[in-house]
Amino acid sequence: xxxxxxxxVLLLMLNMNSALAVLRVEITKGVEGAIPxxxxxxxxxxRTQVPEDVASIIAADLQRSGKFAPIDEQKLxxxxxxxxxxxxxxxxxxSIDHIVIGQVHVVAPQQYxxxxxxxxxxxxxxxxxxxxxxxxxxxxxVVHHISDLIYEQITGQKGAFDTRIAYVTxxxxxxxxxxxxxxxxxxxxxxxxxxxxxxxxIMSPVWSPDGTRLAYVSxxxxxxxxxxxxxxxKQRDRVxxxxxxxxxPVWSPDGxxxxxxxxxxxxxxxxxxDLQTRKMQQITRHWGxxxxxxxxxxxxxxxxxxxxxxxxxxxxxxxxxxxxxRLTFEGKYNANAEVSPDGRSVxxxxxxxxxxxxxxxxxxxxxxxxxTEGSLDESPSFAPNGSMILYAAQSEGRGVxxxxxxxGRFKQRLVLSEGDVREPTWAPFKP
Amino acid sequence: MKFKILSAVMISSLLSxxxxxxxxxxxxxxxxxxxxxxxxxxGLGDGSSLTGTELSGAQAVVSYERNAINDVNSVLAERVxxxxxxxxxxSQDFLDxxxxxxxxxxxxxxxxxxxxxxxxxxxxxxxNVALGNRRAEAVRRLILFQGADAGQISVVSFGEEKxxxxxxxxxxxxxxxxxxxxxxxx
Numbered sequence: 240x241x242x243x244x245x246x247x248v249l250l251l252m253l254n255m256n257s258a259l260a261v262l263r264v265e266i267t268k269g270v271e272g273a274i275p276x277x278x279x280x281x282x283x284x285x286r287t288q289v290p291e292d293v294a295s296i297i298a299a300d301l302q303r304s305g306k307f308a309p310i311d312e313q314k315l316x317x318x319x320x321x322x323x324x325x326x327x328x329x330x331x332x333x334s335i336d337h338i339v340i341g342q343v344h345v346v347a348p349q350q351y352x353x354x355x356x357x358x359x360x361x362x363x364x365x366x367x368x369x370x371x372x373x374x375x376x377x378x379x380x381v382v383h384h385i386s387d388l389i390y391e392q393i394t395g396q397k398g399a400f401d402t403r404i405a406y407v408t409x410x411x412x413x414x415x416x417x418x419x420x421x422x423x424x425x426x427x428x429x430x431x432x433x434x435x436x437x438x439x440x441i442m443s444p445v446w447s448p449d450g451t452r453l454a455y456v457s458x459x460x461x462x463x464x465x466x467x468x469x470x471x472x473k474q475r476d477r478v479x480x481x482x483x484x485x486x487x488p489v490w491s492p493d494g495x496x497x498x499x500x501x502x503x504x505x506x507x508x509x510x511x512x513d514l515q516t517r518k519m520q521q522i523t524r525h526w527g528x529x530x531x532x533x534x535x536x537x538x539x540x541x542x543x544x545x546x547x548x549x550x551x552x553x554x555x556x557x558x559x560x561x562x563x564x565r566l567t568f569e570g571k572y573n574a575n576a577e578v579s580p581d582g583r584s585v586x587x588x589x590x591x592x593x594x595x596x597x598x599x600x601x602x603x604x605x606x607x608x609x610x611t612e613g614s615l616d617e618s619p620s621f622a623p624n625g626s627m628i629l630y631a632a633q634s635e636g637r638g639v640x641x642x643x644x645x646x647g648r649f650k651q652r653l654v655l656s657e658g659d660v661r662e663p664t665w666a667p668f669k670p
Numbered sequence: 671m672k673f674k675i676l677s678a679v680m681i682s683s684l685l686s687x688x689x690x691x692x693x694x695x696x697x698x699x700x701x702x703x704x705x706x707x708x709x710x711x712x713g714l715g716d717g718s719s720l721t722g723t724e725l726s727g728a729q730a731v732v733s734y735e736r737n738a739i740n741d742v743n744s745v746l747a748e749r750v751x752x753x754x755x756x757x758x759x760x761s762q763d764f765l766d767x768x769x770x771x772x773x774x775x776x777x778x779x780x781x782x783x784x785x786x787x788x789x790x791x792x793x794x795x796x797x798n799v800a801l802g803n804r805r806a807e808a809v810r811r812l813i814l815f816q817g818a819d820a821g822q823i824s825v826v827s828f829g830e831e832k833x834x835x836x837x838x839x840x841x842x843x844x845x846x847x848x849x850x851x852x853x854x855x856x
Contacts, residue, residue: 411836440831442795462826463799484803484827487796500796505758505807507800528800544797550756551797572756575794588794592755595792615838617794636838662795 262428262640262660264303268650273308274393276301277330278339280312281353282320285344289351290375293343293382299427300386300400303642304626305649307390310335322356322365330360339389349375355385357392367392379429399622402426403666404629405434405444405453406640410658421455423470426622426665428653434470445489446666454478454488454497465499467514478512479519487531491538498522498532498541498558509543511558522558531575536582542566544574553587553600566600569607573598575618579625579645586610586619586628597630597643610647620664621645629663732770734777739853745770749851751809752844756793758804760812768809771851772816779819784852785809787827790843795829802827802849809849 278298283289294312301307316333319325319340330338341355350372357367367388373381380401387398403423411417421435421444435441439458446453447467454467464480465488479485483502490497497512501519509523509532523529527547534541535555542555545563551574554563567573572590579585582602589598589609597611597619610628619630625645632641634652638659641652653660730745731738738744749771751764760768775781787802806825813823835842 440828442799442829442831458828458831483825484799486799500800502800502803505804507803528797528804530800531794531796544794546797551793572793574797590793593792615791633838 261431262424262653262655264299264428265652265654266302266650267641267652268648269308270305270644270649273306274337275308275310275335276337276339276389276393277310277315277335279315279318279341281341281343281355283344284342287345289343289345289378291378291382293341293353293385294339296379296382296427297339297386297389300383300398301390303427303651304390304398304400305644305651306394306626322358325358327360327363336360337389337393341385346372351378353381353385355389357389379425383425383427396626397624397668399624399626399665399668400426402623402668403450404640404663405446405666406631406660406663407441407444408655408658408660409440409638421453423453423666434468434473442662443487444662444664446664447490448492448494448667449670450667454490456486456488465497467497478514478517489532489534491534492536493538498534500530500532509541522560523556523563525563533577533585535578536580542576542578542585544576553585566602566605567607577620579621580623581625586621588617588619597628599628599645608647610643610645611641611650613641616641618662618664622665623668629665631661631663734770734774736778736781738774739781746774749853751805751849751851753805753847753849755790755843755847756801758801758808760808765812768812769816772813772818775813775818775822776816779822780855782822782824782854783813784824784826784854786832786850786852787825788832788846788848788850789830790846791830791833791838792843793830795831799827799829799831802829805847805849809851 278294281293298309301309317326317329325338338358338360339355340358341353343351343353346352352372354370356365359366369388371381383401386400390398404426405423408420408422409417416438419437419441420433421441422431422433424431437457437459442456444453444455452467452469454465456463457466463485465478465485466475467478468475478497479499481501484500484507487500488497495514497514499510499512500507501510506526507528507530508521509529511520511522522541525547527545529543529545531544532541540555540557542553544551545554548565550571553566553573553576555566556563570589571592574588576585576587584599584601586597586599588595594614595616596609596613597616598607598609600607613632615633617631619628621628627642627644629640629642632639638661639652639654640660640663643650731741731743732745739746748767751760751768775783785806787806789798789801806827810823810825814820833846835845
C-alpha cells in the first residue's frame with residue numbers, strides 16, 4: 240500500500256486548507272492483480288520550485304481507481320530522466336508494464352509547463368506524450384487530466400480524475416446552531432469550496448448535465464424548496480417552493496427538465512418541470528409514496544422509489560405516463576436509484592429495514608449485486624465513466640464518504656477532519 | 671383557590687419548559703417558536719384556570735382555554751407523537767393526545783399549529799422526507815376531526831434531517847420517528 244505517498248499528499252493538503260475541513264482518502268480494500276506502473280518523479284530543470292508533486296498526484300489518482308498499483312517512490316529501480324534513458328530490459332525483469340516520465344518547470348511566476356510520456360515497457364516505446372501549460376489555479380486539474388489520459392490509454396476507458404464531487408457537510412457544536420454546508424471539491428478531496436451555508440438542512444444536491452450548476456433542496460425558509468445555483472456566477476434561482484414537499488430534484492439528460500417530488504397532502508408524486516416554460520407536469524399518480532426519480536440516459540423513462548407495493552421498491556416508467564414496472568424483488572427496502580452512465584444498471588440502497596447497503600441491479604438480467612458491508616450506507620452516485628460508485632456511510636458514529644469500484648473489489652473512504660459528510664454526487668465529465 | 675402570586679415563578683419555569691421548541695436542535699425555527707411561545711406566556715397574568723391542585727402535577731389538566739397551552743401541567747404540554755419504523759400509523763396511545771390538541775384548536779380559532787414530521791436515519795433521505803410528511807398529515811387528519819379549521823394547521827417534513835437523538839441505536843431511532851406540534855399565535 241502507498242501509505243507514505245498518501246501521507247505526503249495529506250500533509251500538503253492540510254497546510255493549504257487549514258481553514259476548510261478537507262476530505263482525506265483512505266484505501267480500505269486493495270485489489271489483487273492491479274496493473275503495476277512506475278510514475279517517476281518529474282524532473283524540474285529550472286531553479287524555482289513547483290508547488291505540487293506532480294508524480295505523487297498521478298500515482299495517487301491511479302491508485303484510487305483500484306485498477307493500478309503504482310510502485311512506491313522509494314522502491315523505484317531506476318529514475319530515467321527522459322525516453323533515451325529508459326532501460327527496457329530492467330523494467331521487464333521487474334514486471335513493470337508501464338512507466339510515466341515527465342518534466343515540469345516554472346516559465347513565469349505561477350505559470351508552469353508540464354510534459355509527460357507514457358512508456359510501454361513491452362513495446363519498448365512511448366505510447367502517449369503531451370505538453371501542457373498551467374497556472375496555480377489549474378495545476379492540479381492539469382495533472383488530474385494527465386492521469387485521465389494515462390488511464391484511458393491503458394484501460395480503454397475514459398478517466399474521471401479531472402472531475403469534481405459535491406456533498407453536504409454538517410457540524411453540530413454544543414450551544415450553536417448546526418452549520419449545513421454544500422461543498423464542491425476535486426475527486427481527491429482537494430480544493431473544497433463552500434457554495435452554500437445554512438443553519439437549516441441542505442439536501443439532495445445534483446449536477447446539471449453540463450456540470451455548471453447544482454440543483455438542491457434547502458430548508459432555509461423553514462420548508463423544503465428546490466434551488467438551482469450556478470457555480471461560477473453564484474446566481475441562484477428558486478425553481479419550486481410549493482406547499483408541501485419540494486424534493487429529489489434531478490436533471491433530464493438534455494438539461495432542459497428537472498424531475499422532482501411534490502406532495503399534495505400526504506400523497507407524494509413525481510413531477511417534471513420544464514425549466515424554460517416553467518410548466519409542471521405530473522408523472523406518477525398513486526396514493527403511495529413516489530419519490531427519488533432518476534432518468535434513463537435516453538430521457539424517455541424514469542426509475543423511482545415507490546411504496547405502492549407496501550415497502551419501498553424501485554419502479555420504471557415512461558415520462559409520458561402509463562404503467563410502472565417493478566424492478567426489485569429481493570429485500571424489503573430498495574430505494575434512491577441512480578442509473579449508470581451506460582444505462583445498463585442502477586445503483587441504489589438495498590436493505591432489510593435494519594441494515595442498508597449499496598447494491599447494483601443489471602437492468603437486462605435482473606441480477607442484484609451487493610457491493611458494500613456498511614449498516615447505514617446511502618446516497619450512491621456513479622463516476623461519469625461508470626467505474627466507481629461514491630456513497631455515504633457511517634464510521635464510528637460519523638458520516639463519511641466512501642467509494643467502491645463497480646465490481647465491488649476495491650474500496651476507499653473519504654473522511655472529513657471534523658463533522659459529518661453526506662450525500663455525495665459525482666459531477667459529469669468536464670466539457 | 672387562586673395562585674396569582676405564582677405567576678412570576680411560572681413564567682420562568684414555562685420559559686424553560688415551553689414544549690418541544692426549547693429542546694429542539696434547530697436554529698431559526700426554534701428561536702422564533704420560542705419567542706412566540708414566550709410572548710404568549712406574557713398573557714398569563716389572568717391565568718384564572720390555574721389552581722393549586724393542578725400545579726401539583728399529579729394529573730394532567732384537561733382544559734381548552736386559550737392559556738392552557740402555557741400550562742406545564744396541561745395535557746397539551748405533550749406535543750410529540752411517535753411512530754413505528756417506516757410507518758405513518760398513529761398508535762392507540764396517542765389518539766387521546768391528538769384529540770386534546772384538536773379540541774384546543776377548535777376552541778381557539780386564532781391559534782395555529784405547525785406539524786413537523788420526522789423520520790429516523792434508516793432508509794433513504796428523500797423517502798424519509800415523504801415518510802415524515804405522511805406522519806404529519808396523519809396527525810393533521812385527526813386534528814381536523816375535532817372541528818379545527820384546516821387554515822389553523824400547516825405541515826412540514828424534515829425527514830431525517832433534524833434528529834433530536836444522535837446515537838445510532840433503537841432508542842435514538844424511536845425518539846426521532848415523530849411528529850412535533852409547534853404552536854404559533856397569530
